[in-house]
Amino acid sequence: MPQSGPQWVDRALAILDEVASSPGPLAAKALARRVGCSLSTAYHLLGPLAERGYVTRTARGYVPGPRIPALHREFRRQWEPAAGTAELLGRLRRATGGEAYHTAYRGGVITVVDTTAPVTDTANPFAPGRETRAHATAHGKALLAALPRTARRRYLDEHGMARLTAATITSAELLEAELARVRGQGFAVSVGEADPAFTCLALTLPGPQEAGAVHALSVSLPTEEYRRRPQAARLALERAAAGSL
Structure with missing residues (x-):
């Protein structure tokens, strides 16, 4: 079940931090493991982050999106x-x-x-x-x-x-x-x-x-x-x- 409220926000920001600090693309499974959530929750959080341009999904995983600059x-x-x-x-x-x-x-x-x-x-x-x-x-x-x-x-x-x-x-x-x-x-x-x-x-x-x-x-x-x-x-x-x- 996707998280809501402050924990939801905290995990979304944690995912963004992980993507930004990674030397290369990160798969959703790796992100879920790093922030301590289920794969379904990771996808639930990555969706709006990608839609707003904070992350971009590539064939190898997620990278910082065009909103960051x-x-x-x-x-x-x-x-x-x-x-x-x-x-x-x-x-x-x-x-x-x-x-x-x-x-x-x-x-x-x-x-x-x-x-x-x-x-x-x-x-x-x-x-x-x-x-x-x-x-x-x-x-x-x-x-x-x-x-x-x-x-x-x-x-x-x-x-x-x-x-x-x-x-x-x-x-x-x-x-x-x-x-x-x-x-x-x-x-x-x-x-x-x-x-x-x-x-x-x-x-x-x-x-x-x-x-x-x-x-x-x-x-x-x-x-x-x-x-x-x-x-x-x-x-x-x-x-x-x-x-x-």
């Missing part, structure tokens, strides 16, 4: 702090040679909204989506430093401070000291704290914004490359944030 486009538009943010990321990438990112805090959530990194670059550790490693990333530290202490503590209590590398800050006291430095110098740096191979720089974007929302601009470079020209990368980031790049 439109959702991403609208997501970026509604989170964009100002017109032209995507173009700004492109200019920052050309100026630094590293990948550029727009990240935002909104409604208690930190999200990597947009990036110049190709979607096929699975080695890039800062893909678009929900960010749970704010304590270890430059964009996360820039955003946390700009938040009221209660909002910052709420975020960290929810997501924790996992040790990702030997350089990750996992002490609340040490992180508060680091965030005080960020506020004092006006930018954040993460040298191998989220991924040992990358160094990131970030700063918050100025100007009027939605109440409770904070936006950050950041760039990531291989650590060895960053060490050869740290000042140039920071200058380009500051110019981009000021709109003069």
